Amino acid sequence: MAESKDTTGKAGHWLADRLIRGAIWVMLRLPFDARRALAAFLMTRIVAPLGGWRRRIRENLALVRPDLPEAEVRRMELAVPRSIGRTLAELYSGPDFVARVAREPLQGAGVPALEEAHRTGRPVLLVTGHLGNYDAIRGALIARGYPVGGLYRPMDNPFFNIHYVAAISRIGTPLFPRGRKGLADMLRFLRGGGMVGVVLDQSMGDGALLSFFGQPALTALSPAEMALRYDALILPTYGIRRPDGGFDLRVEAPIPHSTPEAMTQALNDSLEAQVRAHMDQWLWTHRRWKMENKTW
Template sequence: MDRLKRHFVMAGLWSLALLPFALQSLLGAVIGRVSYRRNGRSARVSRANLQLCFPDKPSEEVERLCAESLVATGRTLVETPGIWLRRPLANARRLVEVRGIEVLETPLAEGQGVLILLPHIGNWEMLNVYLAQRGGGATALYQPPRQAYLADDIKKVRERLGNDMVPATVQGVRQLYQKLKRGGTVVVLPDQVPNQGEFAPFFAEMALTDALVWRMAQRTGAAMILMCTLRRPDGRFDVEARPCEPGVYDADAAVGLEAVNLTVQRLVEDYPAQYQWEYKRFRERPAGERKLYTFRSGEAQYHG
């Protein structure tokens, strides 16, 4: 049965991958608009997060960002199989402008490892394409899919460009440390809720934050930067690289993690419509604080 499911899923991924780019964008936009109009979980969580993070924005602006964010997420969903499976050159042609790349090139030229923070904004899978253009060799931490029968296939297609994927296990983390100590490049997604971590401010709320990125920088002396691939109005992408807030290197974990979140926050403030607001970033709460994301009567509510 698992073998049949695997073939069915891979056939579906290939079907999406072979669609023209314009049709992928259109289909993704339709998925996002339907999600917004149905006002299901994705729309309600997105709206709640926007209200939490931008309490001063008028409701009309919140609704606009909610709708645009869901469209962007729908497009990312439909585009991703093509990024995994299409010929690399076809995807590379969709990269237009590269900004701030010296923050990556300078430490690498000096033999220093680089830890890239890659938030869920734009289409984060496209950074794999860009790094492959530079010769590949980056290593990224990933969470294997819940469907174990897909694990090998997903890992294989994500590594086909020349970058390495290691699982979020003790052994996988050990490989990241080794890569950084050798002056290599490691990519991590800093805005996921970890199994363990420390609470640090993200916008106006406390968010459980993975301390791994801070520890890796402390123990390896790696440079920490932020990178993203942002969607242009024409459906192509720009690559943007930025330095992190200076506090990311502080010896105090609380200061360092606050700076990590602030680095992500500054980017999100610049491109709020491209952020994946449907993710329950604040689902874990500090002791004694009430849970967020309680919905009733079809409306998004949260406890402040």
């Protein structure tokens, strides 16, 4: 029975990947902006309804933003998948995407500290969330000659994961998969004065229960712990999409070193402020407030 279930799951992953590859092949035949528009349309009109995304968006908004008018909730049901589609197209558009973000200026109070760390070879953790395009800062800094690696979580679908990793590698390397070997390679890179991009807003079963939008959210303390252990600068960073198709590349002031919990809560607060300012660019489709049987 287990073997049959595994076989069925593998076949399902293979079929889903074939469909995704076909859509990506068509998408990449188009100019950059047209490809983003097509991906946005497919996500909004096909993937979101089939994947139950609209229900998940409604549930998350009801939990943390029950004050939103119904008309705004309905708008978000369409706007969030549209943003996800654009992000996917950008991640698969390596050179075109990097060319777009490379010409954007770095903004924010943390830019001088980032430049100084680059000059002196101090390790840096660039912490972001699934807002706008989370790889925009990485691509922009690599284009400027900064040594930036990325920590990523391998996809559940192994067939999709192969070409996904290949795609984000075209934005820049090195990349480090979550896991023992990936972590060891990442720490070696960081200790050598590298910069590592980390996405923080995923529910981590072994994380600390901290606040995000006033609700308990399991959050990894590891970026703050690494910053303390290796005297690394820790910076909240964001690639916010503009209506004109460009990006605002924001580097906020460094998080002061204190305790891992206090530092990570500051990162959560920074991300929350940005999400509140750009509600339709965050990944409201994922289970950020999953509790894993823990109590607040």
